[in-house]
Amino acid sequence: QQQVKQSPQSLIVQKGGIPIINCAYENTAFDYFPWYQQFPGKGPALLIAIRPDVSEKKEGRFTISFNKSAKQFSLHIMDSQPGDSATYFCAASIAGTYKYIFGTGTRLKVLA
Amino acid sequence: DVKVTQSSRYLVKRTGEKVFLECVQDMDHENMFWYRQDPGLGLRLIYFSYDVKMKEKGDIPEGYSVSREKKERFSLILESASTNQTSMYLCASRRTGLGETQYFGPGTRLLVL
Numbered sequence: 001q002q003q004v005k006q007s008p009q010s011l012i013v014q015k016g017g018i019p020i021i022n023c024a025y026e027n028t029a030f031d032y033f034p035w036y037q038q039f040p041g042k043g044p045a046l047l048i049a050i051r052p053d054v055s056e057k058k059e060g061r062f063t064i065s066f067n068k069s070a071k072q073f074s075l076h077i078m079d080s081q082p083g084d085s086a087t088y089f090c091a092a093s094i095a096g097t098y099k100y101i102f103g104t105g106t107r108l109k110v111l112a
Numbered sequence: 113d114v115k116v117t118q119s120s121r122y123l124v125k126r127t128g129e130k131v132f133l134e135c136v137q138d139m140d141h142e143n144m145f146w147y148r149q150d151p152g153l154g155l156r157l158i159y160f161s162y163d164v165k166m167k168e169k170g171d172i173p174e175g176y177s178v179s180r181e182k183k184e185r186f187s188l189i190l191e192s193a194s195t196n197q198t199s200m201y202l203c204a205s206r207r208t209g210l211g212e213t214q215y216f217g218p219g220t221r222l223l224v225l
Contacts, residue, residue, distance in 0.1 A: 006154070009152070032210075032211050034213070034214075036216075041218070041219075042218055042219070043116070043202055043204075043216030043217050043218050043219050044155070044202070044216045045216065046213045046214075046215075049211070049213070051211070089154060089155065095210060096210075098143050098145075098160055098162055098206075099157060099160070099170070100155075100157075100214060102154040102155040102156075103154055104152055104153060104154040105154050
């Protein structure tokens with residue numbers, strides 16, 4: 001119930017492609033869904049986040065799509081670049097708690 | 113600019129040693145967290161602290177303890193290091209409040225021989 005299932009584990013796309021990373025959850029009490037980006041040797045950094053009252057959020061080339069009824073959310077990277085090569089984590093948290101539940105991560109490689 | 117620093121980037125210890133990992137944040141955040149990151153398992157919460165001298169167990173607290181004597185500093189202690197504690201350790205902090213972001217440090221890669 002507390003899990004966030006993330007797929008795929010790894011992804012390779014050509015430059016300009018649109019990689020899509022998916023996450024699914026069971027707990028309907030989750031109400032905040034951030035995505036983190038992590039480069040090798042660095043800590044994760046917040047990329048974009050969404051609440052379940054909206055179905056889509058865009059920030060630059062990054063878009064979160066949220067499907068409340070299916071309990072799924074996904075990250076799309078438009079016009080992907082080699083500099084986007086990193087590990088991406090989705091997460092979920094419950095209002096009033098301090099805890100994030102993280103997905104297992106997706107290693108993305110964008111080929112030049 | 114937000115800053116979370118960790119005392120060491122790399123650490124090699126022997127089985128049975130006591131290990132201290134230090135984390136300092138300069139943002140006056142109330143909440144601080146320790147995670148471990150392992151391939152295929154993502155980030156798992158070890159302990160968190162929602163205020164000075166306050167702490168709560170996360171999902172995998174066994175073999176670890178923590179200390180928060182000052183608001184800016186949160187220490188993770190491995191009382192008697194074991195090889196299965198070889199991992200990347202990440203510290204994070206956040207302000208109390210709805211939807212507040214967790215900011216992560218660069219991590220400490222610990223190898224226990």
